[in-house]
Amino acid sequence: MKNQFDYIIVGGGVAAATIAKGLLEHKHDTSILILEAGPEIIAKDRRFWWDYITRGERPYTFTYDQKFEANSTGNIDYQTDGVRVKAYGGSTMHWGAWSLRFRPEDFNLFTNTGEGADWPINYEDLETYYNDAEAYLSVCGDDSANWVPRSKPYPVPPFEWTAADGEMIKAWEQLDVVYQDGDINPGKKSKIKSGKMPVARYRKCMTTGTCKYCPIGGRFNAQYVLDDLKEDSRFINFEVRVNSPVHKVNTSSKSKIESVTYTDNINGKEHTITGDTIILASGAYNVPKLLRASKNEFWENGIGNDYDLVGRFVVSHSMLNVVGKAQSNPNGWFQEYDFPTLMSHSYNTKEHQKKGKIFMFKNRTTPNVDIAQLMIDGKTREEIDEIVYGEMTVNIQAFLEEKGKHSNRLEAKPGKDRFGLPQTTVHFSRTEEEMKNANDRLKLLEQIIEKMGLEIISSRVDKPGGHHTTGTARMGTSPENSVADKFMKVHDTDNLYICSNAAFPTGSAVNPTLTLTAMAFRLVDHFIKKKQN
Amino acid sequence: MNEEVTSIGGSVCNEKLSAGLIFAEGQNLTHQNKEALWEIFEAIGFSWSNTIYNSNNQRSSWYEMLKAKTENAPNYTGEYVNAIYVIDELKAMYGKEDAYKKLFFESNIDNSAPPTTRLAHCKVYVVNEFIRMQITAGGFKSWGTKYGGEQAKNYHGFLGGTRYNRISKVRAYNPDSNNLKNE
Numbered sequence: 035m036k037n038q039f040d041y042i043i044v045g046g047g048v049a050a051a052t053i054a055k056g057l058l059e060h061k062h063d064t065s066i067l068i069l070e071a072g073p074e075i076i077a078k079d080r081r082f083w084w085d086y087i088t089r090g091e092r093p094y095t096f097t098y099d100q101k102f103e104a105n106s107t108g109n110i111d112y113q114t115d116g117v118r119v120k121a122y123g124g125s126t127m128h129w130g131a132w133s134l135r136f137r138p139e140d141f142n143l144f145t146n147t148g149e150g151a152d153w154p155i156n157y158e159d160l161e162t163y164y165n166d167a168e169a170y171l172s173v174c175g176d177d178s179a180n181w182v183p184r185s186k187p188y189p190v191p192p193f194e195w196t197a198a199d200g201e202m203i204k205a206w207e208q209l210d211v212v213y214q215d216g217d218i219n220p221g222k223k224s225k226i227k228s229g230k231m232p233v234a235r236y237r238k239c240m241t242t243g244t245c246k247y248c249p250i251g252g253r254f255n256a257q258y259v260l261d262d263l264k265e266d267s268r269f270i271n272f273e274v275r276v277n278s279p280v281h282k283v284n285t286s287s288k289s290k291i292e293s294v295t296y297t298d299n300i301n302g303k304e305h306t307i308t309g310d311t312i313i314l315a316s317g318a319y320n321v322p323k324l325l326r327a328s329k330n331e332f333w334e335n336g337i338g339n340d341y342d343l344v345g346r347f348v349v350s351h352s353m354l355n356v357v358g359k360a361q362s363n364p365n366g367w368f369q370e371y372d373f374p375t376l377m378s379h380s381y382n383t384k385e386h387q388k389k390g391k392i393f394m395f396k397n398r399t400t401p402n403v404d405i406a407q408l409m410i411d412g413k414t415r416e417e418i419d420e421i422v423y424g425e426m427t428v429n430i431q432a433f434l435e436e437k438g439k440h441s442n443r444l445e446a447k448p449g450k451d452r453f454g455l456p457q458t459t460v461h462f463s464r465t466e467e468e469m470k471n472a473n474d475r476l477k478l479l480e481q482i483i484e485k486m487g488l489e490i491i492s493s494r495v496d497k498p499g500g501h502h503t504t505g506t507a508r509m510g511t512s513p514e515n516s517v518a519d520k521f522m523k524v525h526d527t528d529n530l531y532i533c534s535n536a537a538f539p540t541g542s543a544v545n546p547t548l549t550l551t552a553m554a555f556r557l558v559d560h561f562i563k564k565k566q567n
Numbered sequence: 568m569n570e571e572v573t574s575i576g577g578s579v580c581n582e583k584l585s586a587g588l589i590f591a592e593g594q595n596l597t598h599q600n601k602e603a604l605w606e607i608f609e610a611i612g613f614s615w616s617n618t619i620y621n622s623n624n625q626r627s628s629w630y631e632m633l634k635a636k637t638e639n640a641p642n643y644t645g646e647y648v649n650a651i652y653v654i655d656e657l658k659a660m661y662g663k664e665d666a667y668k669k670l671f672f673e674s675n676i677d678n679s680a681p682p683t684t685r686l687a688h689c690k691v692y693v694v695n696e697f698i699r700m701q702i703t704a705g706g707f708k709s710w711g712t713k714y715g716g717e718q719a720k721n722y723h724g725f726l727g728g729t730r731y732n733r734i735s736k737v738r739a740y741n742p743d744s745n746n747l748k749n750e
């Protein structure tokens with residue numbers, strides 16, 4: 035078994051797949067080893083797909099964290115169970131594929147508000163990589179949208195709004211939600227065109243691109259990228275080992291990272307593999323845990339942790355959630371896609387940073403009637419008609435931006451999970467002011483539901499969780515304020531990199547993966563330039 | 568448990584079975600079995616009036632599902648054969664039309680409980696799965712028009728349409744068109 039590689043990548047999710055693809059396409063014989071703790075789940079399988087359609091079963095859910103494997107402390111429950119897929123392909127096995135860019139102010143949160151952190155790079159430094167990431171994921175979007183600056187059109191046209199979106203658009207117009215202060219025309223209120231959700235379409239998807247199991251590899255899933263790389267005869271030195279949790283990164287001096295040690299879960303044997311460059315792409319939960327577990331004479335508190343910052347500043351998004359009810363639904367509308375088609379960035383701007391930006395959308399499942407379930411329950415056609423054309427609920431949601439706090443920390447707790455990875459605990463609290471801000475934001479959503487003429491039947495702030503965990507090994511300008519530098523290289527090391535949402539100093543109000551993918555493209559570029567020099 | 572409330576069928580329907588899939592590794596469906604199962608599938612469309620003329624345009628998808636469920640583990644052949652016994656008994660007792668009426672609307676089976684009778688196995692593993700398949704593969708389209716609205720075009724997980732957006736794949740909102748039926 036080969037035990038020396040140019041690059042070792044820990045974790046087999048989208049970050050790992052994107053780096054491997056970039057490096058291999060640049061130089062076909064680059065030797066790369068990906069070590070993935072979880073198993074390989076069978077993809078593109080018709081039987082699994084039929085079980086998904088007829089029984090709602092998905093073959094990867096057994097890899098999710100169980101309650102006993104991941105808990106939280108603090109005044110807010112942080113949801114970790116049932117979220118992350120630990121398998122070849124990572125969480126893109128079941129992600130929603132919403133693919134949004136961060137906005138320029140997200141890179142300057144501290145400068146703008148005195149809270150959270152700044153990125154050591156600006157939006158402009160990432161803009162062309164966003165183009166690359168959108169092309170790679172086949173993001174569909176509206177070219178006339180002006181909510182974020184872009185230098186290239188979207189590679190694929192957008193999904194249309196569904197019929198039921200129209201009622202919310204009209205309410206937004208009445209409430210000025212379609213107008214935005216500031217960035218586009220500073221000092222002026224200009225109409226924003228931000229309404230169509232950008233979604234990764236990848237390559238063959240014929241309809242929605244977001245089914246949680248796809249029989250033909252149509253939706254984006256990092257697993258398919260890795261499969262393609264493995265099957266490509268040009269890439270003779272590319273290897274993926276699954277069931278291989280890395281539990282230590284080893285160094286030969288303070289700066290020189292030498293190897294990683296993993297266990298082969300099939301036979302229990304331990305292996306140490308050396309690499310010229312080592313990249314931790316093991317997600318925002320496992321990057322900090324692995325760094326802190328890697329203690330040695332040079333790094334007594336774990337690699338990158340001389341200032342006790344690893345695992346701190348954890349942020350996610352809380353979901354704001356308001357549900358309204360109409361007395362009837364004469365058009366028998368139900369949300370025909372499985373993702374939100376309507377979104378607004380009016381409160382995702384610099385002006386709203388201090389209080390916490392929100393990214394609003396009409397939720398992905400309402401209005402909805404599960405007609406099949408009603409039939410299963412023995413309801414007759416007449417009874418189902420009454421329900422389909424009867425009361426209708428519509429749900430508006432928003433992701434709330436959060437700011438990293440030193441006291442909020444993710445760390446290992448004693449014991450291992452079923453894949454040999456350390457278990458997790460998240461310490462997470464919110465201040466009273468943050469709670470108040472969240473509730474104020476809810477009021478805006480309530481107004482929208484009321485403007486639609488609906489009766490509010492529920493209004494709440496849902497808990498944050500592992501979906502968008504960010505910031506646990508953040509980038510910055512020095513070891514005193516951060517774990518990694520602007521190329522995500524761990525401070526004071528020569529060759530240890532992080533490619534993960536863990537490295538993001540802020541989490542914005544939108545989903546992270548397009549930004550992560552752009553950062554992976556930027557890292558590949560950095561490696562190539564470094565080699566050339 | 569289901570058996571206390573089961574009120575239809577005779578000794579076959581109410582015979583007790585363990586809840587797991589009926590063992591059938593290595594077994595296959597005969598042509599006759601498939602025809603009998605197709606009758607159950609077609610009866611769904613008749614009972615809820617949600618096909619265009621009949622279920623024939625779903626036949627190839629349905630057949631593909633049957634193949635996937637019987638040629639790969641865990642093998643559904645035992646469940647399918649059981650369902651045929653169950654429906655045969657119901658037809659003998661109530662006649663064809665009422666047999667399906669009883670099975671679909673009056674079985675009293677708790678669909679979320681483990682199935683412990685032949686009837687419950689038939690309902691949970693066969694009828695309920697056929698219903699989900701029937702709706703996803705196009706049965707949903709018969710809703711939307713009752714009060715002059717548009718026919719539904721897509722359902723969660725429905726595989727149809729093309730990659731490009733020339734033809735709308737959902738009932739769409741177009742700000743320029745008259746979309747005011749709800750006002």
Ligand SMILES: Cc1cc2nc3c(=O)[nH]c(=O)nc-3n(C[C@H](O)[C@H](O)[C@H](O)COP(=O)(O)OP(=O)(O)OC[C@H]3O[C@@H](n4cnc5c(N)ncnc54)[C@H](O)[C@@H]3O)c2cc1C
Pocket residue numbers: 044045046047048049050069070071072117118119120121122123124125126128129130131132133134278279280281315316317318320321324455500501502533534535545546547548550
């Ligand atoms: C339900 C859900 C929906 C989401 N929807 C969206 C969306 O619509 N849009 C969006 O932008 N983002 C979305 N996300 C977030 C998105 O999934 C993540 O941003 C993305 O998957 C992160 O990719 P990654 O490669 O960094 O990590 P992961 O996908 O987490 O992959 C890391 C892999 O590393 C492995 N690993 C961990 N530790 C070790 C170790 N020590 N040794 C070896 N292997 C290890 C893990 O098993 C895992 O497979 C969603 C997330 C969830 C949970």
Ligand code: SF4
Pocket residue numbers: 238239240241242243244245247248249250251252253724725726727
């Ligand atoms: S709609 Fe797209 S993602 Fe869903 S099953 Fe079809 S090809 Fe796959």
